[in-house]
Amino acid sequence: xxxxxxxxxxxxxxxxxxxxxxxxxxxxxxxxxxxxxxxxxxxxxxxxxxxxxxxxxxxxxxxxxxxxxxxxxxxxxxxxxxxxxxxxxxxxxxxxxxxxxxxxxxxxxxxxxxxxxxxxxxxxxxxxxxxxxxxxxxxxxxxxxxxxxxxxxxxxxxxxxxxxxxxxxxxxxxxxxxxxxxxxxxxxxxxxxxxxxxxxxxxxxxxxxxxxxxxxxxxxxxxxxxxxxxxxxxxxxxxxxxxxxxxxxxxxxxxxxxxxxxxxxxxxxxxxxxxxxxxxxxxxxxxxxxxxxxxxxxxxxxxxxxxxxxxxxxxx
Amino acid sequence: xxxxxxxxxxxxxxxxxxxxxxxxxxxxxxxxxxxxxxxxxxxxxxxxxxxxxxxxxxxxxxxxxxxxxxxxxxxxxxxxxxxxxxxxxxxxxxxxxxxxxxxxxxxxxxxxxxxxxxxxxxxxxxxxxxxxxxxxxxxxxxxxxxxxxxxxxxxxxxxxxxxxxxxxxxxxxxxxxxxxxxxxxxxxxxxxxxxxxxxxxxxxxxxxxxxxxxxxxxxxxxxxxxxxxxxxxxxxxxxxxxxxxxxxxxxxxxxxxxxxxxxxxxxxxxxxxxxxxxxxxxxxxxxxxxxxxxxxxxxxxxxxxxxxxxxxxxxxxxxxxxxxxxxxxxxxxxxxxxxxxxxxxxxxxxxxxxxxxxxxxxxxxxxxxxxxxxxxxxxxxxxxxxxxxxxxxxxxxxxxxxxxxxxxxxxxxxxxxxxxxxxxxxxxxxxxx
Numbered sequence: 001x002x003x004x005x006x007x008x009x010x011x012x013x014x015x016x017x018x019x020x021x022x023x024x025x026x027x028x029x030x031x032x033x034x035x036x037x038x039x040x041x042x043x044x045x046x047x048x049x050x051x052x053x054x055x056x057x058x059x060x061x062x063x064x065x066x067x068x069x070x071x072x073x074x075x076x077x078x079x080x081x082x083x084x085x086x087x088x089x090x091x092x093x094x095x096x097x098x099x100x101x102x103x104x105x106x107x108x109x110x111x112x113x114x115x116x117x118x119x120x121x122x123x124x125x126x127x128x129x130x131x132x133x134x135x136x137x138x139x140x141x142x143x144x145x146x147x148x149x150x151x152x153x154x155x156x157x158x159x160x161x162x163x164x165x166x167x168x169x170x171x172x173x174x175x176x177x178x179x180x181x182x183x184x185x186x187x188x189x190x191x192x193x194x195x196x197x198x199x200x201x202x203x204x205x206x207x208x209x210x211x212x213x214x215x216x217x218x219x220x221x222x223x224x225x226x227x228x229x230x231x232x233x234x235x236x237x238x239x240x241x242x243x244x245x246x247x248x249x250x251x252x253x254x255x256x257x258x259x260x261x262x263x264x265x266x267x268x269x270x271x272x273x274x275x276x277x278x279x280x281x282x283x284x285x286x287x288x289x290x291x292x293x294x295x296x297x298x299x300x301x302x303x304x305x306x307x308x309x310x311x312x313x314x315x316x
Numbered sequence: 317x318x319x320x321x322x323x324x325x326x327x328x329x330x331x332x333x334x335x336x337x338x339x340x341x342x343x344x345x346x347x348x349x350x351x352x353x354x355x356x357x358x359x360x361x362x363x364x365x366x367x368x369x370x371x372x373x374x375x376x377x378x379x380x381x382x383x384x385x386x387x388x389x390x391x392x393x394x395x396x397x398x399x400x401x402x403x404x405x406x407x408x409x410x411x412x413x414x415x416x417x418x419x420x421x422x423x424x425x426x427x428x429x430x431x432x433x434x435x436x437x438x439x440x441x442x443x444x445x446x447x448x449x450x451x452x453x454x455x456x457x458x459x460x461x462x463x464x465x466x467x468x469x470x471x472x473x474x475x476x477x478x479x480x481x482x483x484x485x486x487x488x489x490x491x492x493x494x495x496x497x498x499x500x501x502x503x504x505x506x507x508x509x510x511x512x513x514x515x516x517x518x519x520x521x522x523x524x525x526x527x528x529x530x531x532x533x534x535x536x537x538x539x540x541x542x543x544x545x546x547x548x549x550x551x552x553x554x555x556x557x558x559x560x561x562x563x564x565x566x567x568x569x570x571x572x573x574x575x576x577x578x579x580x581x582x583x584x585x586x587x588x589x590x591x592x593x594x595x596x597x598x599x600x601x602x603x604x605x606x607x608x609x610x611x612x613x614x615x616x617x618x619x620x621x622x623x624x625x626x627x628x629x630x631x632x633x634x635x636x637x638x639x640x641x642x643x644x645x646x647x648x649x650x651x652x653x654x655x656x657x658x659x660x661x662x663x664x665x666x667x668x669x670x671x672x673x674x675x676x677x678x679x680x681x682x683x684x685x686x687x688x689x690x691x692x693x694x695x696x697x698x699x700x701x702x703x704x705x706x707x708x709x710x711x712x713x714x715x716x717x718x719x720x721x722x723x724x725x726x727x728x729x730x731x732x733x734x735x736x737x738x739x740x741x742x743x744x745x746x747x748x749x
Contacts, residue, residue, distance in 0.1 A: 198492065237458060
């Protein structure tokens with residue numbers, strides 16, 4: 001399975017989701033990302049593999065960490081990076097997504113990084129442009145680079161992914177992070193659990209390849225990795241859950257609940273965190289937390305994705 | 317607690333609806349619990365120091381559990397307090413009272429549940445449990461903290477006499493309730509179809525010139541709810557159904573195996589729309605009294621088990637809110653004290669067997685709310701009534717313990733009543749001979 005990361009090529013034009021990626025492709029990306037972890041810890045962080053390439057970050061939803069992570073990744077690989085955020089975009093002036101795609105396409109970018117609030121929007125745009133497209137999150141569908149950086153973080157700390165038990169907790173219904181992680185972890189032979197109140201679980205969630213638990217203490221038993229999800233403020237005042245107090249009481253990860261997991265269990269969160277809602281400060285900043293490492297892995301994984309896609313771009 | 321003398325209820329007809337038994341004998345109470353019961357217990361066999369009550373062959377049965385009773389605390393103490401409501405309950409043979417959340421503030425916060433349980437401990441004389449609201453401020457929009465409220469002691473969730481009209485809110489509430497195995501108790505009346513209605517729609521309303529409420533206000537909401545039960549798997553209880561059409565809907569859901577139960581109020585079992593007569597506001601109720609055909613169907617449904625529970629729907633209303641033109645008067649009737657004698661009318665009329673009646677008044681609601689009671693089993697709390705079935709009497713509303721006297725049974729002839737009510741081994745009501 002292992003091959004030389006320096007020659008790994010993602011033989012596809014776009015990265016629209018984890019769905020469809022083979023375990024070999026996932027492993028290839030993670031191996032390549034390891035090289036960038038090393039690179040990123042050096043003083044000299046620059047590569048030239050994307051020199052001459054144009055990368056456009058097209059974010060229809062505001063994002064700090066994902067957008068800056070992609071920007072840094074592109075710049076470290078030598079690409080010219082342009083950020084287009086929604087505030088300045090012609091979408092505000094009524095332009096359709098397709099028209100925006102055609103306009104951007106006319107500028108000959110090589111890679112488009114796109115985030116959009118509607119599931120499927122990134123795929124729709126990918127069909128209309130000539131360059132590579134990377135999904136940086138579409139609605140409640142997928143967020144593939146987040147799942148990859150989570151996998152890298154897990155693999156570096158546990159030495160493997162297969163046969164680990166991973167609990168994904170909280171607002172799974174509205175989470176693209178959860179969907180991408182469920183697909184990836186299943187592909188890599190991990191056991192996946194979904195824990196949350198039924199109001200925050202998608203219909204037929206067990207068919208996605210998870211064991212469902214409505215009780216956190218039960219669901220965390222014998223778990224190696226606890227992945228917490230963010231609960232949006234507008235969903236915690238009676239519409240999906242009654243209140244912050246009740247949510248934290250039953251589903252917030254605090255030290256008492258974490259004790260139900262394995263003693264060496266590790267805690268993750270895609271950020272941004274709501275301290276005191278889905279996670280306590282003591283756990284978020286505690287010895288079992290990988291949350292800051294996830295951010296570091298984010299840059300490395302995005303460099304790997306850009307590099308692996310760029311190796312597949314036409315050179316003429 | 318001071319030690320109680322053992323108590324023997326001797327020479328009784330012991331009816332245990334939980335066990336389905338009916339036998340002559342005695343029942344021994346010790347330390348607040350039923351120590352023993354059966355034909356072998358007679359006055360001569362009692363241990364020394366036992367207080368002996370000769371029941372004269374009358375019925376001894378589990379105390380009643382009334383799961384729909386408005387008590388005014390907090391906010392409407394002028395209408396009813398826990399003290400007055402539980403006194404009325406004791407006089408009516410009700411040993412467990414479940415209050416409704418339409419108070420001010422509404423029972424939508426664990427702190428209010430805690431407050432009520434403390435008040436009941438200090439001022440109540442029968443067991444007292446609150447139901448909490450389904451939605452905050454009974455507003456029909458945001459669900460309450462089912463988990464924390466249940467931990468605080470709420471036995472079920474209801475918006476009282478309000479329906480949750482938004483189907484999405486109801487769906488989410490049921491979905492969430494299922495995680496906590498919480499019971500949703502729902503008033504099934506679509507307010508849009510109720511409109512300005514004040515009584516059952518039909519000939520009689522037309523003659524009185526009053527706006528009617530069609531049975532479809534109930535059946536459409538009930539049908540919707542049961543579809544949502546099927547979708548969510550929540551435990552669901554129809555708070556008060558009133559008509560023949562609803563019975564078919566409930567029966568179908570039960571046949572499908574859905575976790576559904578239903579209640580009927582004592583008023584709808586014993587009165588019909590004609591009792592409104594010339595605009596008697598004490599017969600103005602929510603939901604409204606229906607036709608005699610509906611009443612008879614409801615009685616049959618209690619007998620055959622389609623309806624699980626009978627409730628008092630006790631709703632004390634100040635005289636000033638009742639002494640008004642019919643359409644302007646507040647709906648509601650007191651009932652906790654008269655529920656059992658009124659229900660005995662069904663037995664005397666041959667509509668419902670006594671055992672089935674007592675089951676719907678005690679065993680079924682206790683089981684539904686997972687409360688003790690409703691049984692004569694050894695080792696269970698001694699919540700009991702001694703019941704006379706036949707002696708005629710006439711109700712004088714001034715004798716009622718409730719703070720409000722809005723009884724539709726004022727001056728009504730009754731046959732049979734509760735002679736003694738025992739809660740946890742203590743006699744809390746005894747009729748003076």
